[in-house]
Amino acid sequence: MKTINNVVCSFCGCLCDDIEVNIENNKIVNVKNTCSLGLSKFLNYDKHRILKPRIRKSKEFVNVSLEEAIDECVKILSNASYPIIYGWSNTSNEALRIGMEIAELIGGVIDNTTSVCHGPTIIGVQDIGESTSTLGQVKNRADLIIYWGSNPLHAHPRHLSRYTALSKGRFVKTRKERKIVVVDVRKTATASIADIFIQIKPNSDYELLSALRYAVNNGEIEQNEVAGVPVEKIEELAEMMISCKFGALMFGLGLTMSPGKHRNIEAAIALVTDLNKYTKFVILPMRGHYNVTGANNVTCWTTGYPFAVDFSKGYPYYNPGETTIADIIARGECDAALIVASDPISHLPIESARKLSKIPIVTIDPHETPTTKISKVVIPSSYVGIEYEGTAYRMDGVPLRLKKIVDPPDGIISDEEILKMILSKLRGD
Amino acid sequence: MKILIKNGYVYDPLNKIDGEIMDIAIENGKIVESVSGEVKEIDAKNMIVMPGGVDLHSHIAGSKVNAGRLLRPEDHYKDVEKKTNIKRSGVGYTVPSTFTTGYRYSEMGYTTVMEAATPPLKTRHTHEELNDIPMVDKACLSVLDNNWIVLDYLSKNELEKCAAFIGWILNAIKGYGIKIVNPGGVELWGWGKNVKTIDDQVPPFNITPREIIRGLCKINKMLNLPHTIHLHTNNLGTPGNYRTLIESMKCVSDLSNGSIVLHVTHVQFCGYKGYSWITLSSGASEIAKFVNENKYVTLDLGQIVFGDATTMTADGPFQYILYSLSKNKWINADVEAETSAGIVPYRFKKKNYVNAIQWSIGLELTLLVKDPWRIFLTTDHPNAGLFTSYPKLIAWLMSKKAREKILKKVNKRAKSKMILPTLEREYTFYEIAIITRAGTAKALGLKNKGHLGIGADADVAIYDLNPKEIDPSKDYKKVRRAFRKAAYTIKDGKIVCKNGEVVENISGKTYWVNVDIPKDLLISTISEVKEKFEEYYTVKMENYAIHENELLKSAPLKINSNL
Numbered sequence: 001m002k003t004i005n006n007v008v009c010s011f012c013g014c015l016c017d018d019i020e021v022n023i024e025n026n027k028i029v030n031v032k033n034t035c036s037l038g039l040s041k042f043l044n045y046d047k048h049r050i051l052k053p054r055i056r057k058s059k060e061f062v063n064v065s066l067e068e069a070i071d072e073c074v075k076i077l078s079n080a081s082y083p084i085i086y087g088w089s090n091t092s093n094e095a096l097r098i099g100m101e102i103a104e105l106i107g108g109v110i111d112n113t114t115s116v117c118h119g120p121t122i123i124g125v126q127d128i129g130e131s132t133s134t135l136g137q138v139k140n141r142a143d144l145i146i147y148w149g150s151n152p153l154h155a156h157p158r159h160l161s162r163y164t165a166l167s168k169g170r171f172v173k174t175r176k177e178r179k180i181v182v183v184d185v186r187k188t189a190t191a192s193i194a195d196i197f198i199q200i201k202p203n204s205d206y207e208l209l210s211a212l213r214y215a216v217n218n219g220e221i222e223q224n225e226v227a228g229v230p231v232e233k234i235e236e237l238a239e240m241m242i243s244c245k246f247g248a249l250m251f252g253l254g255l256t257m258s259p260g261k262h263r264n265i266e267a268a269i270a271l272v273t274d275l276n277k278y279t280k281f282v283i284l285p286m287r288g289h290y291n292v293t294g295a296n297n298v299t300c301w302t303t304g305y306p307f308a309v310d311f312s313k314g315y316p317y318y319n320p321g322e323t324t325i326a327d328i329i330a331r332g333e334c335d336a337a338l339i340v341a342s343d344p345i346s347h348l349p350i351e352s353a354r355k356l357s358k359i360p361i362v363t364i365d366p367h368e369t370p371t372t373k374i375s376k377v378v379i380p381s382s383y384v385g386i387e388y389e390g391t392a393y394r395m396d397g398v399p400l401r402l403k404k405i406v407d408p409p410d411g412i413i414s415d416e417e418i419l420k421m422i423l424s425k426l427r428g429d
Numbered sequence: 430m431k432i433l434i435k436n437g438y439v440y441d442p443l444n445k446i447d448g449e450i451m452d453i454a455i456e457n458g459k460i461v462e463s464v465s466g467e468v469k470e471i472d473a474k475n476m477i478v479m480p481g482g483v484d485l486h487s488h489i490a491g492s493k494v495n496a497g498r499l500l501r502p503e504d505h506y507k508d509v510e511k512k513t514n515i516k517r518s519g520v521g522y523t524v525p526s527t528f529t530t531g532y533r534y535s536e537m538g539y540t541t542v543m544e545a546a547t548p549p550l551k552t553r554h555t556h557e558e559l560n561d562i563p564m565v566d567k568a569c570l571s572v573l574d575n576n577w578i579v580l581d582y583l584s585k586n587e588l589e590k591c592a593a594f595i596g597w598i599l600n601a602i603k604g605y606g607i608k609i610v611n612p613g614g615v616e617l618w619g620w621g622k623n624v625k626t627i628d629d630q631v632p633p634f635n636i637t638p639r640e641i642i643r644g645l646c647k648i649n650k651m652l653n654l655p656h657t658i659h660l661h662t663n664n665l666g667t668p669g670n671y672r673t674l675i676e677s678m679k680c681v682s683d684l685s686n687g688s689i690v691l692h693v694t695h696v697q698f699c700g701y702k703g704y705s706w707i708t709l710s711s712g713a714s715e716i717a718k719f720v721n722e723n724k725y726v727t728l729d730l731g732q733i734v735f736g737d738a739t740t741m742t743a744d745g746p747f748q749y750i751l752y753s754l755s756k757n758k759w760i761n762a763d764v765e766a767e768t769s770a771g772i773v774p775y776r777f778k779k780k781n782y783v784n785a786i787q788w789s790i791g792l793e794l795t796l797l798v799k800d801p802w803r804i805f806l807t808t809d810h811p812n813a814g815l816f817t818s819y820p821k822l823i824a825w826l827m828s829k830k831a832r833e834k835i836l837k838k839v840n841k842r843a844k845s846k847m848i849l850p851t852l853e854r855e856y857t858f859y860e861i862a863i864i865t866r867a868g869t870a871k872a873l874g875l876k877n878k879g880h881l882g883i884g885a886d887a888d889v890a891i892y893d894l895n896p897k898e899i900d901p902s903k904d905y906k907k908v909r910r911a912f913r914k915a916a917y918t919i920k921d922g923k924i925v926c927k928n929g930e931v932v933e934n935i936s937g938k939t940y941w942v943n944v945d946i947p948k949d950l951l952i953s954t955i956s957e958v959k960e961k962f963e964e965y966y967t968v969k970m971e972n973y974a975i976h977e978n979e980l981l982k983s984a985p986l987k988i989n990s991n992l
Contacts, residue, residue, distance in 0.1 A: 006969040017972045093557060104512055126502055129758035129772070134550065136765025136967040141619060163967060170577070170766075170965055245620065273759065276749065280621035282763065297495055301527045301558050304498050304505040304520035315509040315518045316526070318502060391557060391979070397492055397762075399553035400972055401979070 001029065008402050009038040010090075010385030013287035013395030014156050014163075026406050028386075035157035042386070048367045050380035051409055061378070066411070070418070072377045073338070073362040074425040080336035080360075082312060083108040084325050087342030089289035091381075092390025092402065095415035096298045099340060102423050107312045109334070111325040112295035113288075113342060114307040119320060120256040121285045122296065122306050124265030131272050133282045134396045135162075137246075140169035141280070144244035146181040148268065149205065149254020150286045153189040159286070164248070165193070172246075179240060183208070184254060198237065201228035206260040209267035212238055216274055247272075247281040256285075287395035290385070294393035329356050337361045340415055341381075343369040364418055381415045382408035390416065430922055431456045431464040434889065437473030438896050440858050441480060442867040443880035447859045448896055453478060455887040458922035462883055469924070475895040476916055479862045480879050481540025481888030482819075485869040486659075486694050486729050487810040488741055489530050490544045490558035491569070492551040493770040496760050497524040497739045497811070500772055504737070515934050523739040523774075523811045527561035531937070533817055535564035536929045538890025538915035540937075541870070541878050544569040545659070545694065545809075546610060546743050548764040549576070550966070552602040553975050559939050560981040564925055566878075566888075568940040570659050571604035572743050574641050575616040577766040577965050578958055583644040584636040591644065592651040592992055593954040596944040599652075601974040603941035603983070605873075606656040607649055610743040611663050612641035615769050623746040624663055627676050638663050639680050646681045646690055652944050652990045655874025657692045657727070662699045666747050671712025674699040675719050678726050685725035692872060695731025695809040697791035706783050710846050711790045717797030720804070727872050728798065729805040732791035732822050733784065734814025735777045735835075741812060745769030766965040777813070779835070785843035787813075792825055792832065793847070796854045801863040805872065819865070820912035826856040826864075828905035855902050858894075875940070887922035890915045938984035945989050 007019040021042065022030035031042040053069035054061040064072075077083055085103045088096045089112055096112075103110035114122060124130075138145065145164045152159040160166050165180045172178055182191040183198045183205075191197040200208050204227035211226040215238035221231045241247055249272055255264050268283060275281035287293050296306040303309045303316035310316075310323040321327055325344075328334050329352045336359055345353045346369065360376040363369075372378045384390045385402035393399050408414075432455040439451040454464040488494050498505075505520035510529050512518035519529030534542055542562075547555040547569040559567050573579055573595060582591035595607065613631035614624040624631065627638040642660065649658045662677045664670040674693065681691050693699070700716050703709040720726055740751060745761055748771020752759035760772040777784045791813070798804040806822055808814035814822075824831045829852075836850055844850070856864075870879020877886040893916040894908065901908045914929020925933045955970075962970045977983045 006971045008972065017969050097561070101517070104518055122499065125760070126500060127758070129500060129752075129760040131759070131761040133761075133763035134765045134967070136965070137619065137763045139967055140765060140965065168964070276621060276761075280619065282761070296499075297554065298557075300499050301490075301495050301561060302517075302519070304524075304526045305502060306499050311512075311518065314511040316505070316520055317509075318505075391553065393554070397554070398550060398968065399557070400968065401553070401976070 004403065004405050007405060008385060008400045009034055010290045010392065010402055011038045011041045012156050012290055013293060014159055015290055015392060015394040015400050016158050016162060017400055021405055023406060028406060037157060045383050045386050049409065050366065050368060050372065050378060051412070053379045056376050066379070069377050069379050070421050070425060073379070073422055076336050076360045076362055076376065077106050077338060077426065082334050083336040083338065084328055084334045085110045085338045086325050086344060087340040088112040088295040089292035090341040091291065091415045092384045092392060093291070093294045093298045094390050095340065095419055096295055098416060098419035098423055100298065100302045102419065102426060104311045105423070105426055107314065109310045109312070109323055109325060109328060110299065111308045112299065113292055114296055115324045115326055116347060117253060117288055117292065118256055118285050119307060119324065120262035121265050123262035123320060124269055127262070127266055128269055130269045131276055131282050132284055134398055137282065138248045139163050139167040141171050141246035142248045143172050143177060144179045144240060144247040146183065146247070146249045147190055148183040148249060148251040149258065150250060150252025151184070151188040151190045152286065155252065155288065156286060181237065196237070198229055198233060203259045204228065205255055205258055205264045206267050208234070209264065209271055213267065213271045213274060216242060216271065241275055241281065242278045244279055247275060247279065249283045250286055251283070252286040284396060291392035293395055293397055294391065297393055297397070326352055335359055339363045339371055341365060343371045345370040345374060364415055379418050380412055381418055382412050384414065388414040431466065431468045432471060432919065432922065433464055433468050434471045434473050434478055434891065437476050437478035437891060439478045439881065440862040441881040442859055442863045443871065444882045453881055453889065455919065455922045458887050460881050460883055460885045460887050471891065471917060473891050477858060477892040477894050477896060479538070479890050479892070480866045480881050481890050481918065481920065482538050483541040483866045483869040483873065483875065483879050484539055484807065484816065485543050485805055485873050486545040486807045487542050487816055488545060488812070489542055490527065490562060491547045491555035493741050493762060493772060494524060495558065496762060497741050497772050498526065500758055500760055501739060501774060504739070516931055523737050523815060527558050528563060531562040531564040532931050535918050535920065535926050535931060536914060537819060537912060538892065538918050539565060540888035540918065540920050541566045541875065543567070543605070543873060546570060546572050546608050547604070548572050548743070548768045549598055549602045549604065550764050550767055550973065552604060553979065556603060556939065556975060556980055563934055563936055564920060564931070566937040566940065568605035570606045570608035571599060571602060572608045572610055572768040573598065574609040574612040574645060575768050578961055580616065580634040580636060583641060584634045588644060588647055588651065589950065589992060590954045590957070592648040593946050593950045594958055595648055596652050596946040596990060597951060597955060599942050599944060603939070603975050603980060605941055606654055606659060607645055608659045609642060609645060610661040610768065611665060611747065612638040614638070614663055614746055615743060618745040618769050619763060627663055627673060627680065642677060642680055643684065646684050650690070651992055653988055654942060655986060655988070656872065657690055659692045659694055661694050661742065661744060665698050665744055666751065668701050668703045668705055668709050670699045670701050671716055674716060678719060678723065682723065682725065688725065689727055690725050692727045694729050695807065695813065696728045696794060697731045697733060697787060697813060700790045700794060709783055709786050711786060711793055711848065713790050713793035713797055714848065717794055720798050727803045727805070729807040730791045730795060731807055731809035731813045733777050733788040734808055734818040734821060735779050735784070735788065738775050738777060738814060739772065739811045740775050741770065741772045743768045743770050745771045747771065748773050751775065765967060779839045782840045782843045785839040786846065788839070789843070789847040789849040793849050793852065795826055796852045801860045802868045802871065804864060805869050806864045820909045823861055823912050824905040824909040827861065827901040827908055829853060829855055830902060831905040858896055887919055889919040891917040936982055938982040939980045940984045940986055942988050943985040945987065947992055950992060
């Protein structure tokens with residue numbers, strides 16, 4: 001039995017890098033230090049795998065060679081007048097770098113899952129900036145941690161033990177030295193371990209953030225309650241924020257996707273910015289997919305924009321709402337799709353999913369998803385971080401190298417290698 | 430490919446060649462004595478031939494640069510680059526995308542660029558971007574002065590172990606040198622605070638900025654690094670800070686032994702006299718006097734260029750001050766146990782009193798410092814101006830008339846306080862070659878760069894200017910145009926740009942220092958550090974290291990340390 005230490009878990013945006021994996025005969029037999037989500041990934045990655053490339057001929061799928069699948073993919077992309085390329089948050093930066101070149105070459109639109117998760121966060125930052133840090137600053141210094149519209153105990157189970165409430169930092173060593181606040185519409189698992197739980201009326205985050213800003217900057221609020229929260233509680237929280245030594249506000253989709261969207265984020269960022277007049281305060285998004293942050297970064301350094309980039313003019317063009325794939329699909333504008341490491345059919349609104357199913361889709365993915373089921377071409381790939389190496393960025397932008405720990409099934413290659421083949425054929429090399 | 434550049438006016442200051450008509454022969458990517466057989470000849474008659482430009486301080490890659498790109502979509506809309514058969518598309522202006530950055534440097538005849546500040550924990554990101562910057566060789570300086578393990582060692586005066594640790598870091602993350610940014614102040618910014626003098630205490634480390642600068646200067650020598658320590662001083666951007674700058678330079682005077690031991694970067698930002706923004710004036714005379722008298726210091730300018738900029742620095746507390754003054758967008762990004770970063774978009778205006786004074790300080794300094802080998806042309810891109818503005822700077826330095834043209838338009842009160850209008854000096858092409866290539870390559874310790882001697886890298890820029898006919902003092906516009914678009918840029922012996930257009934897309938190398946540290950010292954230090962490392966950081970030490978195969982074209986420089 002072989003043991004590999006310090007493996008980076010490629011499940012969520014926490015990218016925990018202390019995983020111990022035991023391997024026997026090219027199989028993972030035991031995993032230590034993961035949360036239940038990571039454990040499930042490491043132990044079940046080889047289930048429901050696609051093992052052969054396939055093309056839909058008339059109504060049935062037919063297994064084909066990799067070369068034939070690539071040829072068909074190239075044909076679809078070359079014949080399209082406005083193709084979309086989507087996914088990327090569950091693969092490596094190296095794969096996306098090839099994807100960017102393909103999108104540019106065919107004059108398509110390239111987008112990542114930020115479009116449907118933290119897109120408003122980015123738009124908020126583009127409007128007013130942000131005061132942020134890496135997670136280690138929170139671990140070492142934060143005596144006040146606020147989770148807003150996020151439930152890490154379910155979505156990022158080791159976030160609290162590695163980086164926040166239960167972590168041991170240089171200056172703040174124990175749970176007792178930290179105050180934990182949860183703001184949510186319901187009492188979540190995370191709320192039940194918080195010092196203070198603030199239950200707000202659904203869809204009223206903006207009001208509460210504005211009230212907090214008012215309390216922080218101006219003092220007394222005239223109303224008795226805002227967003228279903230008594231003013232005394234708001235003022236108490238404002239006072240806690242002003243008087244802490246280092247505060248951190250961590251927010252999830254509860255804030256990005258409730259009405260107001262990027263205006264909510266702007267309000268949260270503005271609150272944190274204001275707090276820096278009195279103390280040190282940072283804000284951090286709770287990113288879901290393990291490399292959605294990497295996808296934003298690669299897209300940004302290549303084009304200047306972090307998601308939703310349209311190359312149809314021959315140069316990068318960005319206008320969320322116009323160039324985001326959900327909108328392009330809803331308007332029925334695209335005529336082919338290349339999906340890499342993502343399952344839009346499961347996640348897009350039903351009407352958009354229906355429209356997407358009407359155009360030829362090429363999907364590159366390790367396993368079966370509703371998207372592979374309706375694709376024209378399916379090319380199976382290996383798992384980055386288990387069967388192939390690559391770079392991914394943690395939710396706070398810390399880049400880590402994912403390891404290869406076992407061999408992929410026979411004949412299966414990585415997203416990066418598949419995309420290189422597609423690019424090469426498209427170029428006519 | 431063999432190339433013969435014929436009959437050009439060659440400016441090669443490292444080999445003391447000042448405008449002689451010469452042929453330059455190239456073979457296998459190197460400058461050679463002569464070439465024969467199938468040779469591509471370039472007729473450089475009536476043109477200037479210089480080594481490829483070497484920029485020793487620019488922010489082109491990494492987490493803060495990318496955050497700057499993300500912050501400013503409005504900036505990208507006005508400057509787009511279309512895809513061509515050779516070039517990838519991109520966006521430009523204050524924070525260009527990676528491919529565009531490489532092309533634009535190359536089009537100006539630059540062949541080597543140093544990314545001036547990268548946090549070690551995020552250097553993998555820097556290298557990923559450097560991999561995507563084509564056309565130029567590059568490297569990155571590692572921000573190490575506020576690193577907790579470094580501070581712990583320095584405060585206990587355990588310099589050998591500290592040197593071994595820094596040597597390990599530079600090897601592990603493939604960095605090139607030691608960058609110091611607001612020593613002590615950035616650590617205190619972790620609590621929203623800052624230092625005010627170089628003798629302020631930095632709790633809980635029981636250390637002062639002076640001790641940090643001195644300690645790292647000693648370590649730089651112990652490690653025998655090719656470049657000196659690269660210092661961004663305390664109190665940057667604050668009225669009265671020229672005193673801090675002079676104090677900081679003085680504090681390593683005893684460590685020099687006649688050699689250069691300190692590079693102070695973007696000095697314009699630390700050359701302010703006066704007690705407030707209202708009483709701001711230039712500290713250029715005092716700084717230049719000190720530098721003229723003390724040969725152990727080099728400087729670069731950080732020259733202001735009027736127009737848009739995106740300020741970005743590891744000096745988090747300074748950026749908060751700039752945000753408070755400007756109320757523009759503000760990004761702060763602290764990096765655990767290491768450093769910080771701040772980003773604020775800014776517009777330098779001619780009619781603004783402070784901006785006009787800032788503009789004059791950089792030029793005054795360049796004209797007052799007598800030795801061009803110790804002051805270099807930069808805009809601290811994209812802080813004070815964009816690297817694409819270098820041709821403008823060259824014109825200002827070569828032509829009093831060009832300066833006067835701007836002086837007519839600047840804030841009148843500012844003009845009345847400047848000594849710039851009284852300065853007659855005009856740089857020669859030879860001096861321009863020093864401050865843009867020969868001097869910078871020498872300061873960086875890049876022995877094969879910045880000159881055209883036998884064995885040098887065949888990085889050459891040819892500019893369509895006849896130095897015998899043109900009077901740069903009068904025809905500064907022609908000078909500006911020529912330096913904007915090189916007639917030819919040759920990189921590693923390949924013609925990569927012609928008439929200012931990219932004709933071949935190539936990848937540059939990434940330099941890093943592979944420091945040889947005595948094995949016993951390295952093993953004992955790393956075993957001592959490991960526990961602390963995992964207490965302070967949120968990543969494992971093993972995962973912090975960057976493998977050489979993550980660099981597209983790795984170019985390690987083997988360094989024998991003095992340890």
